[in-house]
Amino acid sequence: MKEDLQSQLISELVIESLEGLDAFDHEILDLERGGVSPDSWNNAFRIIHTIKGSSGCIGFNEVELVAHAGESLLTVLRDGRMTPDAAVFSNLLRYSDALREMMRSIEEKGNEGDADHTQLVRDIQALHSGITGTGKPGNQKQSFGFFDDEAETPVGFAGEAGPESPGSSRNTVDKASEKESSAVRVSESIAPKLSSDSAIRVDVSQIDRLMNLVGELVLARNQIVQSADQQADPAHFAAVQRINLITSELQESVMKTRMHPIGNVWAKFPRIIRDLCHELGKEVSLAMEGSETELDRTIIEAIKDPMTHIIRNAIDHGIETPEERRTAGKLAQGRLNLRAFHEGGQVNIEISDDGNGIDAERVLQKAIQRGLVTAEQGSRMSHREMLALIFLPGLSTAEKVTNVSGRGVGMDVVRTNIEKIGGNVDLYSEPGKGATIRIKIPLTLAIIPALVVTCCGDRYAIPAASLVELVRIEGDQIAKAIEHIHDAQVYRLRGNLLPIVHLAKELELKPSGHADDALFLIVLQAEGRQFGLAVDGINDTEEIVVKPLGKEMKGLTVYAGATIMGDGKVALILDVMGLARRASLLDEGDRQTRSRKALEEAARSAHSQAQGEMRSLLVAHVGRNRIAIPLSCIARLEEISADKIESAGKIEVIQYRGRIMTVLRLSAVLGIESARRTADPGDDPELLALVVCALETENVGVIVDSIEDIVEASIQIEIREGQRGILGSAIVQQRVTDLLDIKELARMAA
Amino acid sequence: MQFCTFFLGKDLFGVPVLEVQEVVRQQQITQVPLAHHVVRGLINLRGNIVSTIDMRRLLKMAPLEDESQSITVITRVAGGLVSLLVDQIGDVIEAPEDRFEPVPGTLGLEFRHIIAKVCKLPENLLMILNPERLVEFDRVKLPAGDSLARAD
Numbered sequence: 001m002k003e004d005l006q007s008q009l010i011s012e013l014v015i016e017s018l019e020g021l022d023a024f025d026h027e028i029l030d031l032e033r034g035g036v037s038p039d040s041w042n043n044a045f046r047i048i049h050t051i052k053g054s055s056g057c058i059g060f061n062e063v064e065l066v067a068h069a070g071e072s073l074l075t076v077l078r079d080g081r082m083t084p085d086a087a088v089f090s091n092l093l094r095y096s097d098a099l100r101e102m103m104r105s106i107e108e109k110g111n112e113g114d115a116d117h118t119q120l121v122r123d124i125q126a127l128h129s130g131i132t133g134t135g136k137p138g139n140q141k142q143s144f145g146f147f148d149d150e151a152e153t154p155v156g157f158a159g160e161a162g163p164e165s166p167g168s169s170r171n172t173v174d175k176a177s178e179k180e181s182s183a184v185r186v187s188e189s190i191a192p193k194l195s196s197d198s199a200i201r202v203d204v205s206q207i208d209r210l211m212n213l214v215g216e217l218v219l220a221r222n223q224i225v226q227s228a229d230q231q232a233d234p235a236h237f238a239a240v241q242r243i244n245l246i247t248s249e250l251q252e253s254v255m256k257t258r259m260h261p262i263g264n265v266w267a268k269f270p271r272i273i274r275d276l277c278h279e280l281g282k283e284v285s286l287a288m289e290g291s292e293t294e295l296d297r298t299i300i301e302a303i304k305d306p307m308t309h310i311i312r313n314a315i316d317h318g319i320e321t322p323e324e325r326r327t328a329g330k331l332a333q334g335r336l337n338l339r340a341f342h343e344g345g346q347v348n349i350e351i352s353d354d355g356n357g358i359d360a361e362r363v364l365q366k367a368i369q370r371g372l373v374t375a376e377q378g379s380r381m382s383h384r385e386m387l388a389l390i391f392l393p394g395l396s397t398a399e400k401v402t403n404v405s406g407r408g409v410g411m412d413v414v415r416t417n418i419e420k421i422g423g424n425v426d427l428y429s430e431p432g433k434g435a436t437i438r439i440k441i442p443l444t445l446a447i448i449p450a451l452v453v454t455c456c457g458d459r460y461a462i463p464a465a466s467l468v469e470l471v472r473i474e475g476d477q478i479a480k481a482i483e484h485i486h487d488a489q490v491y492r493l494r495g496n497l498l499p500i501v502h503l504a505k506e507l508e509l510k511p512s513g514h515a516d517d518a519l520f521l522i523v524l525q526a527e528g529r530q531f532g533l534a535v536d537g538i539n540d541t542e543e544i545v546v547k548p549l550g551k552e553m554k555g556l557t558v559y560a561g562a563t564i565m566g567d568g569k570v571a572l573i574l575d576v577m578g579l580a581r582r583a584s585l586l587d588e589g590d591r592q593t594r595s596r597k598a599l600e601e602a603a604r605s606a607h608s609q610a611q612g613e614m615r616s617l618l619v620a621h622v623g624r625n626r627i628a629i630p631l632s633c634i635a636r637l638e639e640i641s642a643d644k645i646e647s648a649g650k651i652e653v654i655q656y657r658g659r660i661m662t663v664l665r666l667s668a669v670l671g672i673e674s675a676r677r678t679a680d681p682g683d684d685p686e687l688l689a690l691v692v693c694a695l696e697t698e699n700v701g702v703i704v705d706s707i708e709d710i711v712e713a714s715i716q717i718e719i720r721e722g723q724r725g726i727l728g729s730a731i732v733q734q735r736v737t738d739l740l741d742i743k744e745l746a747r748m749a750a
Numbered sequence: 751m752q753f754c755t756f757f758l759g760k761d762l763f764g765v766p767v768l769e770v771q772e773v774v775r776q777q778q779i780t781q782v783p784l785a786h787h788v789v790r791g792l793i794n795l796r797g798n799i800v801s802t803i804d805m806r807r808l809l810k811m812a813p814l815e816d817e818s819q820s821i822t823v824i825t826r827v828a829g830g831l832v833s834l835l836v837d838q839i840g841d842v843i844e845a846p847e848d849r850f851e852p853v854p855g856t857l858g859l860e861f862r863h864i865i866a867k868v869c870k871l872p873e874n875l876l877m878i879l880n881p882e883r884l885v886e887f888d889r890v891k892l893p894a895g896d897s898l899a900r901a902d
Binding site for chain 2: 212216219507550551558569
């Protein structure tokens with residue numbers, strides 16, 4: 001029982017102290033920036049005083065000792081007997097770090113840790129030794145004397161401050177302003193300073209449970225409201241109406257309890273920025289706007305690290321040194337703006353700096369250098385697309401890796417983390433003028449807007465965050481609109497090929513055999529790629545409450561959870577990223593490196609160099625497929641008689657210009673049924689269309705069904721995997737055409 | 751110790767009564783494609799989403815033709831709640847400690863995996879389930895040729 005009390009006291013001490021120290025940092029930073037308010041010194045002093053008192057009371061003497069050293073310095077500063085310089089501020093922050101560390105150690109290990117703080121204490125004492133000099137021992141004694149009672153009743157402090165600063169003529173003024181300031185501070189402060197009479201601490205799980213119950217109440221309410229419409233009794237109807245209203249209000253209120261102002265996260269940034277600036281020799285002023293914007297606590301947690309990363313990046317790589325800035329005609333002090341605001345049911349967070357900006361060309365060069373895109377792809381990119389490359393894994397434009405950022409873990413992690421919570425990141429930049437990163441995130445993760453679709457008789461919810469658009473294809477047009485690239489289905493959405501994923505097929509469901517009167521395509525976006533999800537029907541958009549699945553189903557990445565629909569039935573929530581992975585639309589791990597290598601190779605190889613730009617292509621037919629071969633690697637087009645083909649080992653060859661040339665029948669290599677009938681033995685030997693392709697060392701003959709045309713076209717290849725010998729597909733002359741990978745073919749022939 | 755009992759065919763099974771939250775009539779089950787065969791789907795238990803495990807499938811028993819009388823036993827396991835789909839509910843039985851016996855080795859492996867012990871009742875035998883094992887169906891690795899390895 002006694003131990004319970006002790007551990008409860010300790011945990012309260014730790015929570016209060018950590019909160020207090022955050023506020024302390026805030027005050028010190030304010031003062032360092034030139035704030036002259038004595039309130040700030042008072043607040044800082046009071047925080048430390050409370051920590052000293054409480055920890056001394058519980059018996060953490062080391063904390064008490066260290067806290068005391070700072071307290072003495074703060075007394076001097078508060079009374080205006082000393083003008084603080086940079087060293088004072090640095091040491092005060094060092095000092096708060098030391099206290100914070102001890103508190104963490106108390107929380108985790110139950111003791112104050114074994115760090116040695118004598119040097120710190122000495123440094124702090126040295127700062128004000130000239131001023132307090134003889135007065136110090138007395139001070140110490142007095143303060144020790146009174147905090148023992150003080151710890152129990154911190155409220156009484158203002159009145160007892162007298163002995164702490166004997167002889168100060170400003171004493172009475174201090175007392176008054178202190179009281180006043182504490183009232184003002186609480187309301188305007190960003191940091192979560194909970195004053196004990198207006199706020200209580202509640203376990204988060206308690207609130208989650210409340211949230212759950214309210215969700216249930218909402219469902220029950222919906223059912224009652226529905227049945228009430230059939231009731232004639234007006235009194236009953238009125239009661240139902242009231243329940244209806246109260247439930248809505250209750251839901252909203254409970255939602256609010258989970259909300260935190262975003263300022264809670266931001267409160268840590270001034271300190272981070274200050275330390276960074278000192279380390280890098282830069283000057284940055286921080287402006288925050290909209291810190292009262294509220295977000296669900298889970299989201300607050302999730303954006304903390306990405307935001308810190310962005311800010312570090314902005315200061316390290318974005319904002320220049322004061323000299324550079326002056327040369328560029330800017331103010332020596334850089335500016336960093338944080339802005340948060342609601343827009344369309346989402347929260348926008350903007351982080352902008354007025355630094356050097358991001359050079360889109362350099363980003364592109366880097367991406368090409370790393371083989372993330374090809375030069376041809378790059379040449380077609382818009383400014384914005386180039387900037388967006390910065391979100392690719394493995395790309396950092398920082399010329400030098402610093403201690404602070406640029407170590408490879410970069411913006412891709414930021415994007416992944418933001419997308420994980422259903423948000424997205426955008427980047428705008430003007431070279432020389434600065435950069436802005438805009439994050440859009442949902443208000444809450446617990447309740448999300450979703451599109452409800454039907455597939456094989458069951459309903460599935462798709463988070464609206466990944467939704468791009470809906471396409472409905474009428475029954476008689478399906479056959480025409482859906483094109484096939486080998487066995488993959490694609491749909492041409494405004495000129496771009498959209499891969500189609502059938503939900504029923506991915507979920508291994510048996511199609512319910514419905515009449516094919518219309519096909520619904522839901523265009524979804526996952527990690528920057530789009531695909532069309534084919535479903536049986538689209539129901540409605542709904543706000544759904546996300547609930548996790550049990551551990552029996554944790555291996556199923558295609559689901560993000562489940563929800564309860566208005567009729568009380570359970571519906572699964574699809575995880576768009578997981579679904580795309582399952583359908584092999586997104587690259588993963590080694591697949592990613594492989595395809596990247598393939599891309600690099602494609603870029604280098606003269607033969608398969610078929611990306612972008614105006615390009616001459618030979619278009620041929622094999623079966624139902626259109627095949628394009630880059631003209632640059634074609635030596636000649638021939639027509640040969642089928643009986644000229646001879647065998648060498650297992651492969652077919654012909655004699656061509658005095659040499660033996662390997663012959664590949666494209667239909668056989670690609671597994672496509674040839675449109676040509678097989679010649680009857682009695683017939684005249686048929687004539688075959690032979691494309692002689694020049695490879696580095698030899699020529700290879702490729703037999704196609706027919707040669708259609710030579711075209712000049714600017715094409716965009718959609719890289720595909722899984723089909724050896726085909727690089728990808730593109731639209732050539734408004735038709736889907738497979739692009740042959742000659743090198744791969746040669747390898748297959750060997 | 752008291753056990754909540756239920757039937758699968760003629761076999762009688764028991765779960766410690768303290769681990770049982772409630773017994774409910776079969777709810778509307780939402781199937782979960784791609785999930786393990788044993789998982790019948792999800793039900794809505796007053797706002798909680800609970801997975802339903804088909805005990806017949808778990809024990810490789812033939813499916814019941816008429817499931818209209820089936821009932822679900824909501825049981826607590828480490829990760830939360832699961833609902834067990836069974837044929838019929840039995841009484842709550844007081845089983846004295848001295849009547850317990852270890853599971854005979856001749857019992858099928860799928861039974862042995864989830865059954866902790868057997869209790870000799872005057873009329874018949876009661877198989878006591880180990881609730882924690884119920885959700886470990888995907889961890890059972892059986893040598894080839896064993897009864898569970900049969901494709902179903």
